[in-house]
Amino acid sequence: xxxxxxxxxxxxxxxxxxxxxxxxxxxxxxxxxxxxxxxxxxxxxxxxxxxxxxxxxxxxxxxxxxxxxxxxxxxxxxxxxxxxxxxxxxxxxxxxxxxxxxxxxxxxxxxxxxxxxxxxxxxxxxxxxxxxxxx
Amino acid sequence: xxxxxxxxxxxxxxxxxxxxxxxxxxxxxxxxxxxxxxxxxxxxxxxxxxxxxxxxxxxxxxxxxxxxxxxxxxxxxxxxxxxxxxxxxxxxxxxxxxxxxxxxxxxxxxxxxxxxxxxxxxxxxxxxxxxxxxxxxxxxxxxxxxxxxxxxxxxxxxxxxxxxxxxxxxxxxxxxxxxxxxxxxxxxxxxxxxxxxxxxxxxxxxxxxxxxxxxxxxxxxxxxxxxxxxxxxxxxxxxxxxxxxxxxxxxxxxxxxxxxxxxxxxxxxxxxxxxxxxxxx
Numbered sequence: 328x329x330x331x332x333x334x335x336x337x338x339x340x341x342x343x344x345x346x347x348x349x350x351x352x353x354x355x356x357x358x359x360x361x362x363x364x365x366x367x368x369x370x371x372x373x374x375x376x377x378x379x380x381x382x383x384x385x386x387x388x389x390x391x392x393x394x395x396x397x398x399x400x401x402x403x404x405x406x407x408x409x410x411x412x413x414x415x416x417x418x419x420x421x422x423x424x425x426x427x428x429x430x431x432x433x434x435x436x437x438x439x440x441x442x443x444x445x446x447x448x449x450x451x452x453x454x455x456x457x458x459x460x461x462x
Numbered sequence: 463x464x465x466x467x468x469x470x471x472x473x474x475x476x477x478x479x480x481x482x483x484x485x486x487x488x489x490x491x492x493x494x495x496x497x498x499x500x501x502x503x504x505x506x507x508x509x510x511x512x513x514x515x516x517x518x519x520x521x522x523x524x525x526x527x528x529x530x531x532x533x534x535x536x537x538x539x540x541x542x543x544x545x546x547x548x549x550x551x552x553x554x555x556x557x558x559x560x561x562x563x564x565x566x567x568x569x570x571x572x573x574x575x576x577x578x579x580x581x582x583x584x585x586x587x588x589x590x591x592x593x594x595x596x597x598x599x600x601x602x603x604x605x606x607x608x609x610x611x612x613x614x615x616x617x618x619x620x621x622x623x624x625x626x627x628x629x630x631x632x633x634x635x636x637x638x639x640x641x642x643x644x645x646x647x648x649x650x651x652x653x654x655x656x657x658x659x660x661x662x663x664x665x666x667x668x669x670x671x672x673x674x675x676x677x678x679x680x681x682x683x684x685x686x687x688x689x690x691x692x693x694x695x696x697x698x699x700x701x702x703x704x705x706x707x708x709x710x711x712x713x714x715x716x717x718x719x720x721x722x723x724x725x726x727x728x729x730x731x732x733x734x735x736x737x738x739x740x741x742x743x
Contacts, residue, residue: 338513397516
């Protein structure tokens with residue numbers, strides 16, 4: 328039996344990462360992971376930094392590193408407006424490792440009260456997400 | 463007499479020809495840049511449209527009192543994000559943008575976040591305070607850069623460095639027409655005339671808090687798409703300007719050639735007349 332599908336669009340400022348029918352999407356919001364299936368009630372939440380999993384109409388699941396933005400569900404139309412959204416195949420692992428090392432170094436050098444602490448921490452989180460998704 | 467004017471015309475033809483070579487080269491460069499710029503613009507459109515819709519929906523779902531970034535303050539000063547070109551020779555492209563800013567600003571003090579060398583030069587020349595001046599190139603402006611700019615702008619707004627934020631850019635309508643747009647970014651205004659939607663959407667956290675989190679992101683997206691749009695406009699304006707310059711140069715050259723040939727013919731006729739007159743005597 329095939330599952331009900333919904334129209335999913337995933338956009339970032341510089342491109343459309345996905346536009347088509349999907350069975351399921353899991354994304355990390357600021358309050359934790361949510362899973363959206365077809366006929367979800369109208370919903371919106373800001374996105375955090377984490378892995379996103381999209382199951383398309385053929386039942387194939389793909390992972391991506393997703394960072395920031397908003398997910399919105401309106402009348403069975405699901406839209407993910409992310410700051411960055413990279414499918415696992417597109418992730419540059421070497422770059423992620425470099426970013427991780429850089430962020431670690433920075434974090435060690437600064438105190439928690441530093442106003443740039445949160446920025447460096449977010450950078451580390453993004454790098455770790457990319458490494459996790461790719462690995 | 464004829465000899466001197468012939469030499470003068472010849473020199474002018476040469477100089478117009480070399481100008482034409484330059485305008486033609488610039489036209490070709492603009493044409494080749496246009497395709498990529500257009501692609502980038504097309505790719506930036508879905509996000510701009512979708513995020514705008516989502517933001518308006520969220521604003522509609524907020525209680526009137528607590529929409530973030532919507533507090534109307536007395537306007538003591540404004541901030542303009544002005545997107546202009548890196549270079550001139552693009553017809554009225556840069557001048558139109560500056561005219562729009564001047565017409566809107568009137569006497570209210572303002573500061574500017576200039577993108578593009580021409581905007582930086584213009585406003586520093588006018589003595590306007592620049593938020594920063596390190597973005598001379600609009601071409602290939604990175605998304606990440608737009609996020610940093612958006613964060614700074616939101617900060618400035620919250621610290622009451624300015625009370626309103628505007629975006630001034632050029633929107634590409636067609637190869638022949640590009641229009642300057644002036645858009646209010648902050649404070650956020652409820653769309654007028656739109657009926658209040660039934661509040662059925664579940665926001666997690668509440669709509670107001672959600673908005674507060676995503677408005678900086680959407681602002682960044684807006685800056686990015688406006689920059690893409692502006693760059694296409696700039697390149698097509700330059701292409702048009704250089705196209706007509708090249709055509710004008712061509713016309714001038716054929717005009718001058720005609721004059722040159724007339725002068726040459728005149729000189730020959732005179733010589734013959736002189737020889738014939740000499741033989742008859």
